[in-house]
Amino acid sequence: MSYDNLSGRTAVVTGAASGIGAAVALRLAESGARVALLARRADRLETVVAKIRANGGEALAVVADVTDGASVQAAADAVHAAFGRVDLVVNNAGVMLPNPVDDGRIDEWQRMLDTNVTGVLRVLRAFTGDLVAAAAEGRTADLVNVSSVGAHVVFPTFAVYGATKAAVTFLSQSLRAEFGPRDVRVTNVEPGLTDTELGTHIEGEELREQVAGMFDGMGALAAADLADLVGYVVSRPRNVNLRQVVVQPTRQV
Template sequence: MTYDSLAGRTAVVTGAASGIGEAVARLLAAQGVRVALLARRAERLEELAQKIGADGGSALAVPADVTAEASVEAAVELVHGAFGRVDLVVNNAGVMLPNPVDAGRVDEWQRMIDTNVTGALRVVRAFRADLLDAAAAGRPADLVNVSSVAAHLMFPTYAVYGATKAALTYLSQALRGEFGPRDVRVTNVEPGFTDTELRGHIDNAELSEALEGLFGEVGSLAAEDIADLVAYATSRPRHVNLRQVVALPTRQA
């Protein structure tokens, strides 16, 4: 499917080095969007930018860590210097580190909160003026937050991860109240089981095996499926806001 109305826009995609972020960046670039690729892995970003360029798209590799304020501020300067102001922001960077709360893994809790919640807020703060200016000028302006069905569904041992995603889902709703009256659309995307690198972050062998079993039984979405939803939502007429999109594999209850 093509989304012709996206052509000419400028986007920032966080977590762009792999998975959903990479798929979103590829698809947007294929539709004529200039895409700033934000993630920590510089080499992966450069490779992706080169691939997008070889396919006729425009992409900028911007190594950045959303958990560090100075890194985000430096990323803004790079993006503005190369592309100018942006009108589409995809907050996708995230980590999933399940363990029972009894395990007391404060390091994991802090990492998930810093990335999944505070990191998203840093990106919103960094580019909110761009989005508001685009909307004020009568152009489409979109903020897309990639949350998870874990915001609503209880998964044993995923308490803190689910709590961070619930916070992001609530944040999307609150931001819609702040930005919507000024014509900035806010879309919250909640994927179910999706085949990404998040599965490889788990350091608990038992939990990793259990998750792989669920993927084998239920199946999973591809990162490209979520990218397609992001492109669809952001290509609607500017008065139409798909505020909440939940996407599950058909067999996932």
């Protein structure tokens, strides 16, 4: 399903080389938006951009690392040079590295914090001016943050990951208090079990089997399901803000 009223909008999607980010970029472009795809893997980005262009869409691949402030700013400069002002930002880049807390994996904790929390803030800083200005001109402006049901549902060994996503959820709520009065919509999306590359980051056979058992027992959402949801959220009338959306496989409780 495509949403035809995104024509004329300019979007930035992070973590767009695969999974949810790639699917969201494809869906937004299919619905008429110009899309800048940000991620670290140039080859994967170009593959997604090629698909968009083959379908008649307009897209730009921008290599960027959300854990690096200079990289994010350079990406913003490239987007502005190519497309001008942005009115739709999807903060999707994330990493999931579950391990028991008593393993003391500070390296993993720091990576998740840098990507899942500070990365969101870096992207926000780079494009806040665009969103506020677009809204002030009477245009629709959206910030969509992809969090997780792990923000409020406890999964053993996922404590730090869940904490980073809880930060994103609370940040989204707080940002809406700042941006809503200026007509910038903020939406926090919390997916449940979703079939993406995040599962490949899991170390240890026992943890992998635990997650595989959850997928076998409950099934999983596809990245395209999340893309369809994001497309719906950002295509609502300008005065309608779907502020918090939790989406799970039907069997996940």
